[in-house]
Amino acid sequence: MRRRVMVALLVGSALGGAACLAAETPVEIRISAKKFEYHPNKVTAKLGQPVVFVLTSEDRIHGFKMPDFGLRTDIVPGQETRVTLTPDKAGSFTFFCDVFCGDGHEDMEGTLVVEA
Amino acid sequence: MQQADRRDFLKLAGMAGVTFTAGLFPGRQAAAQAADFHFVQFSDTHWGYSGPANPDAEHTLEKAVATVNGLPKPPDFIVFTGDLTHTTDDGKERRARMKRFREIVGALSVKDVRFMPGEHDASLDKGEAFKEFFGATHYTFDHKGVHFIALDNVSDPAAKLGDEQLAWLAADLKQRKTDDRIVVFTHRPLFDLKPDWDWTTADGAKAIELLMPYTNVVVFYGHIHQENHHMTGHIAHHAAKSLIFPLPAPGSQPKRTPLPYDAAMPGLGTRDVNVADKVSFVELPVTKA
Numbered sequence: 256m257r258r259r260v261m262v263a264l265l266v267g268s269a270l271g272g273a274a275c276l277a278a279e280t281p282v283e284i285r286i287s288a289k290k291f292e293y294h295p296n297k298v299t300a301k302l303g304q305p306v307v308f309v310l311t312s313e314d315r316i317h318g319f320k321m322p323d324f325g326l327r328t329d330i331v332p333g334q335e336t337r338v339t340l341t342p343d344k345a346g347s348f349t350f351f352c353d354v355f356c357g358d359g360h361e362d363m364e365g366t367l368v369v370e371a
Numbered sequence: 372m373q374q375a376d377r378r379d380f381l382k383l384a385g386m387a388g389v390t391f392t393a394g395l396f397p398g399r400q401a402a403a404q405a406a407d408f409h410f411v412q413f414s415d416t417h418w419g420y421s422g423p424a425n426p427d428a429e430h431t432l433e434k435a436v437a438t439v440n441g442l443p444k445p446p447d448f449i450v451f452t453g454d455l456t457h458t459t460d461d462g463k464e465r466r467a468r469m470k471r472f473r474e475i476v477g478a479l480s481v482k483d484v485r486f487m488p489g490e491h492d493a494s495l496d497k498g499e500a501f502k503e504f505f506g507a508t509h510y511t512f513d514h515k516g517v518h519f520i521a522l523d524n525v526s527d528p529a530a531k532l533g534d535e536q537l538a539w540l541a542a543d544l545k546q547r548k549t550d551d552r553i554v555v556f557t558h559r560p561l562f563d564l565k566p567d568w569d570w571t572t573a574d575g576a577k578a579i580e581l582l583m584p585y586t587n588v589v590v591f592y593g594h595i596h597q598e599n600h601h602m603t604g605h606i607a608h609h610a611a612k613s614l615i616f617p618l619p620a621p622g623s624q625p626k627r628t629p630l631p632y633d634a635a636m637p638g639l640g641t642r643d644v645n646v647a648d649k650v651s652f653v654e655l656p657v658t659k660a
Binding site for chain 1: 530
């Protein structure tokens with residue numbers, strides 16, 4: 256009987272650790288940028304679950320700005336730019352290029368949907 | 372400006388438009404000897420644009436030039452607050468557009484004309500072509516006791532003034548008295564008007580902080596293709612209409628796409644600014660009725 260309790264405690268502990276690890280490991284969201292679009296331009300995340308945006312550019316420097324979460328970074332060709340976020344509110348939020356890149360720059364945007 | 376003065380100004384402008392007078396040069400005490408003058412602001416002419424948002428794009432600027440030339444009292448000077456041309460990746464075409472733009476505005480009867488870049492003119496080559504045609508991208512000048520400061524928040528494609536320009540601004544302001552009359556020109560708003568539409572300047576708050584000790588400051592800018600009036604403390608910021616297509620009011624629709632074309636062009640025009648102990652202005656239509 257004592258042995259069964261011990262096993263159950265060990266399994267429970269292991270499961271709890273895995274759950275904790277899952278909660279802390281960011282989900283990768285890969286987004287590629289080029290004039291004048293992001294691909295994909297609609298991505299999803301879950302409320303309270305950390306994500307890391309892995310950003311690349313196919314042509315020139317672009318920006319990635321999401322004012323609702325205070326995020327911004329340059330996306331430089333030839334390298335991966337990583338930005339982490341733990342969404343603390345649900346809804347649809349716009350991200351856009353804030354480094355002027357030509358005729359069509361104003362239309363270069365995408366949406367992050369945070370599900371509750 | 373007193374009511375009678377305002378009526379006189381409207382009469383001089385030859386317009387029955389709406390004037391804006393509140394909150395400008397609020398700290399200025401009346402000074403009988405202050406010279407009264409006016410200037411005209413053009414903005415966002417986007418020469419070279421072609422599209423459904425303005426089927427008249429090839430002629431709109433010429434019409435506005437004719438309207439300003441027809442003012443009963445010529446302005447002392449004219450300022451263009453950026454986006455003189457519509458952007459292109461082709462440097463040769465960019466220069467061709469600037470050359471043609473300069474030819475068109477060369478028909479202005481007033482020859483004291485000040486130019487500033489917008490991101491469409493300067494962000495792809497850090498202002499190189501603009502400087503070839505129009506000179507410095509930021510500068511100051513004085514006119515009849517008023518200090519004018521033209522700031523460049525577009526040559527950096529990330530919409531920054533930059534530390535160097537901010538230091539230059541700080542050094543210039545140190546030479547001013549706190550109650551001097553100061554007019555600032557920019558292309559983008561210095562404040563966060565609508566950050567998710569990119570209607571902001573990344574480090575604009577630093578410029579406002581530098582200006583804040585001065586009691587008589589007013590800012591005129593463009594970029595957002597519509598009138599907008601906003602206060603940061605005692606500093607008034609006034610956005611001008613464009614001469615190519617109007618954009619929606621901040622946040623009034625999901626995207627900042629141009630408003631549908633209206634042949635009467637109610638959303639386009641220039642601005643006639645009268646400067647005395649206070650500032651007032653009248654929105655001028657593209658074509659005088």
